[in-house]
Amino acid sequence: MHQPDPAPTPKPLRADAARNRDKLLVAATEVFGERGLDASLEEIARRAGVSIGTLYNHFPTREAFWDAIFPERLAALERVMESALAAPDPWDGFVGYLEGLFALQAEDHGLNDALAQRFRAAGEVEQACHRGFRRAERIIQRARDSGQLRPDFEPEDLVTLIWAMSQVIRESMATAPDTWRRCLAFFLDGLRAGAAHPVAVPPLTPGQLSEVMRAR
Amino acid sequence: MHQPDPAPTPKPLRADAARNRDKLLVAATEVFGERGLDASLEEIARRAGVSIGTLYNHFPTREAFWDAIFPERLAALERVMESALAAPDPWDGFVGYLEGLFALQAEDHGLNDALAQRFRAAGEVEQACHRGFRRAERIIQRARDSGQLRPDFEPEDLVTLIWAMSQVIRESMATAPDTWRRCLAFFLDGLRAGAAHPVAVPPLTPGQLSEVMRAR
DNA sequence: GGCTAACTTGAGGTATTCCTCAACTTGCGT
DNA sequence: ACGCAAGTTGAGGAATACCTCAAGTTAGCC
Structure with missing residues (x-):
């Protein structure tokens, strides 16, 4: 051996x-x-x-390019997450994370596609996404625990939000590159604990989540 | 003559x-x-x-199919808008409109693509969209006037919301067909007047809107 | 039944993208 | 400066989708 x-x-x-x-x-x-x-x-x-x-x-393969390109971009994303976790106020950290994430997606159509799972990522990239998700969970948990983020917002809902914003970015970047910020601002106002109304639909289960990831 | x-x-x-x-x-x-x-x-x-x-x-042409297919679907959408305008409570009407709209998109990938402007619509369909937009403006206006919808939500923001939801629908329908409802619920909580925080970014201008429509 | 205009057919041209491989070229160790 | 392993090249095969048109088929009128 x-x-x-x-x-x-x-x-x-x-x-x-x-x-x-x-x-x-x-x-x-x-x-x-x-x-x-x-x-x-x-x-x-x-x-x-x-x-x-x-x-x-x-x-x-096409994926070989991604393995060579994305680590640097994903590192930028990790720095965004680091500073989100380091923010004194958990809500500010959460908002900063989302803004940083979507700003990165906005300046790179490839990253936008990758994070929206429009294309199945190769091993290297998939690993990094997994690690990123674990860290995002902590950002969310911290903002919920502080009582500022609504308690029924689950990490799986972040995936849905990324889908949503990825399309806004795709459609609007060429013409009105700030559009996603306005959309995010509306959405964030719905994520504050004070704004929360009961939601009838449960989040994606982890099983569904991995099925969707596998799908493409 | x-x-x-x-x-x-x-x-x-x-x-x-x-x-x-x-x-x-x-x-x-x-x-x-x-x-x-x-x-x-x-x-x-x-x-x-x-x-x-x-x-x-x-x-x-491909568009000839659309002209033949979509009038019926768009009529369904008009009925949704009618009943939204007829709802006793303007906010309920607004919410009912969005739910009806996205439910239609969810059951028809083609309509989802069309409304998200993923493909340039032909004359017939484009006209109907234009008429639909005028009516949506009234639904929004009514909900704002009642003091329930936040006053800074503009009709142009509806377009952005449709982009966002269209992607959520595209990605999730096959696996978890209720996902868009949860996403919409979060978003709606941000659209209530009581939840509103000031938004720094202005909405799409009508000029930008038509440029984006022309783009594809 | 026969005729003709209306309709159908599908092979094949065009275009795009992916990917391979046999022939060629070149960096570099000696 | 020589030779070969390493690297490059681009024509071309395979797949897919779009669209056309000359030849063949058929509905429906007399």
Whole structure:
């Protein structure tokens, strides 16, 4: 029984290959950011100034790009969550989290698609989403415990909210990039404990949640 | 100067042609309802048991189907709006309108796409949407005047809400068909006058609104 | 029954995107 | 400066969807 050795220095690339890989990554970040996760791979190759064959040589699947691109964006999201948890006021932290989250989605169509689960994430990204969800749970719990966030708002409702806002962002960013902020403001007013009226419908169960994630 | 004669009895169809047209319409209603407005036309022909050529003979464009299908659905929506305006309590009318609207969207992916402007509507449908918007304005105005709906909720915000809910419906209907009701309940709690906090961002201007509509 | 206009058919052209692979080119160790 | 492993290339196969049109079929009138 020897070590599985999951990342054994992934062999050094030749200079030209490393350059092409970088150009592809830059192009992919741009194109996915502008066009969303279903952007054409041919366009990425074109913008990188590289043939489609070279693209497939470096990134054999669309998901391989995502694994290379998203960790940085997800790290930004983690920083947002950190500062949300560090905020003196739990409600301010909760609001700051949502604003930071959607601001990130708004500036990157690809991240918007990914977080709205419009595309099934690969292993790497899925893991990060899972970790992110656990931390979001704490932000929500903290705001509920302080008595400011309505007590019937569950972490699963965050997923629904992300779906909702992702579409507002998709439709409005090109024309009126502040629209999502107004929509969020209305929604937040409904999440304050003082505003709460009884809600008849239960949240997504964890089972339903993972089914929806699996669906796409 | 003679009459423009906009609908001069659109020539009677041969019996077999009329039958095929019906089969196509039934199939199209099903397929667009299940798959959304970007469903494959070949699948419609297949399900109607008719060749692709016949489909194009009767409905030369995708939009021609919409013009034939949507008037009935939009009439259902008008009935929802009628009863919203007839409700004794303006807030109940407003809530009933939104619930009726989204219930219709939930049972028809095609209507969901159409109302969310995911696809540019053809003349017929666009007219109906315009009329619908005018009536929605009255429902909103009435609820605001009664002091129950927050005064800063504008008709343009309804468009944003439809975007938001359309995505919740798209993602959740297959797995947890009540999810949109819970989301709407949260949102409605933020729309009550008592819940309102000042919102910094202005609504879409009419100009932005029509630009977004034109965009797709 | 026969004729004709109305209707149907589906192969095939166009376009887009994905992905592969045999032939070519080039970085780099020696 | 040579040779080869590493890397690049782009034509082209496969899949999917759109749409057209020349040839074939049929409803319905006489």
